[in-house]
Amino acid sequence: MGAYREQVVPRLVDRMCGAAGFDRWRARAVEGLSGRVVEVGFGSGLNVPHYPDAVEVVLAVEPAAVARRRAGPRISASPVRVEHVGLDGQDIPLDDASCDAALVTFTLCTVPDPALALSEVRRVLRPGGTVHFLEHGLSPEAGVARWQHRLEPVQRRIADGCHLTRVPTALVEGAGFVMRHNEQRYVRGPKPWCWLTLGVAVNPGA
Numbered sequence: 001m002g003a004y005r006e007q008v009v010p011r012l013v014d015r016m017c018g019a020a021g022f023d024r025w026r027a028r029a030v031e032g033l034s035g036r037v038v039e040v041g042f043g044s045g046l047n048v049p050h051y052p053d054a055v056e057v058v059l060a061v062e063p064a065a066v067a068r069r070r071a072g073p074r075i076s077a078s079p080v081r082v083e084h085v086g087l088d089g090q091d092i093p094l095d096d097a098s099c100d101a102a103l104v105t106f107t108l109c110t111v112p113d114p115a116l117a118l119s120e121v122r123r124v125l126r127p128g129g130t131v132h133f134l135e136h137g138l139s140p141e142a143g144v145a146r147w148q149h150r151l152e153p154v155q156r157r158i159a160d161g162c163h164l165t166r167v168p169t170a171l172v173e174g175a176g177f178v179m180r181h182n183e184q185r186y187v188r189g190p191k192p193w194c195w196l197t198l199g200v201a202v203n204p205g206a
Contacts, residue, residue: 025187026050026105029134029198035100038124040089040117041107042082045071051080058103059094061086089117094124102131108171109136110162118175127205131177135168139195140184148192168197177201 027050034054042060044067060082062068075082086093089111102121108114121131139145148164155164182199
């Protein structure tokens with residue numbers, strides 16, 4: 001599984017999550033970002049072309065070396081500075097309250113402990129800072145949800161731990177963030193994989 005995880009999965013994610021249909025969702029996910037932004041689950045830099053001009057620097061957290069290499073051309077073509085600062089979203093090597101915003105896309109499904117990762121995001125965000133997220137998750141349709149539960153063991157094996165049944169809004173609010181707004185809908189494709197949540201939540205501080 002080591003070679004598969006290190007070499008194959010990052011390429012699959014780059015291809016599948018880099019589909020043209022996701023571009024407008026990524027563009028919306030980054031709306032309003034500014035200043036110092038920590039991006040957890042940076043991957044191959046699929047969000048880079050969409051960063052607003054107001055972003056000063058993106059502090060990228062990404063464990064996969066292949067993904068970081070594949071991000072190189074996107075970073076080189078962007079006016080926004082990107083610095084790789086860490087490998088584990090559950091242990092972000094940044095100071096408390098040192099970031100203005102956070103970006104998390106298609107990451108909460110896979111990180112082993114999403115509650116811990118989001119607590120780290122909240123720690124490094126200043127009070128009033130925002131977390132912008134775009135995730136797939138558990139469908140509200142009972143029939144689709146049943147299929148998601150059935151498929152999840154296979155999904156986790158072939159997609160390096162990716163879950164189909166996590167609920168992004170519950171995870172974000174459970175970490176102490178206050179939801180500003182969110183939107184949920186199906187995108188084109190098989191329903192068990194295509195229920196998306198796009199949202200922004202605020203770190204209320206202590």
